[in-house]
Amino acid sequence: MNLYDFIIQNKEILKVLYGLIIGFICLIIVLKTDKLFRISFHQGIRYFRNAFFFYGLGFITRYVFGTPLLDDYFSQYYFLIIKILLEFFLIMAGFFLFYSLVWKKFEAHRKGYFSSLLNPPIFIFYILTFLIIFLDNLWNGYFFMFSSQIIIFILAFAISLINYVRDEGKHQFLKFYFLAMILSLIVWVLNSLAAFFIHWDQIILINVSGINVILFLLFLFGVIYITNIK
């Protein structure tokens, strides 16, 4: 039996494990960045923290609370709510990650302490997110979520490339950040291909999961490495 066969045969339990691993990675990132935010009150750190908070919730919701292993215990409405929550968390996470790169352009003149979950730019993200969820449920798929995330990560990819080039190699993690954005884009494109053209092909989804783990570990490595430099 090769590795793919083993994974496909045990996929439901491995998916739960996968959700827990990503959730745990996100939890560490959130705790580390929250500590840094509470010292600095830096809005960029705050939005970055929020992104991983939502990613963590998204993965736990989808792979732990939304596992088919619970099919016998919950009705179809439960799984509909899980689908809506999954989309909400993942889309908001993407928006927060993107916004952490551009927030200065919109909040340069805002002073004082304000909520990072309830302020005008974030309100626009909520409206877009609810619109995307509504359209996806209307069409019974994920087309609008995948499309929105591909657009978001093309923009994030461009911004991280500009940051990396402008920095001229002074800050080591910028190149890994750029790499992380490429991986994110690949993940969303592969997910879309699997969903729309090859009927959720198992081999592609296994590879997407593998890339996702690498991606989140890369962010975790960056956060731990940089917060430990004295």
Add this chain to the structure above:
Amino acid sequence: MVKKRERLEVIRDILESIRSSRNIKPTRLLYSSNLSPQMFKEYVNELIVKGFIKLEIDDNDKKTFLITKKGNDFLQEYKTIENFVKNFGL
């Protein structure tokens, strides 16, 4: 041409001025901060709101700025914060 200071650097400079002189009058802090009076007011108000500094007024109506524990924590962790912000492009 002198490079424009980043927001984090301005905050660090203001906090360091206050810490090095233990308490400092507003006019002296304005000079040492190298900011316009308008910008200075905005930064100082923000630092007070965030609890990094506090303004004390004595019986003779003399005003002085003091650094708080939060402000000291910020200076202690400044390098880490700066590294994080620059390495993640935030």
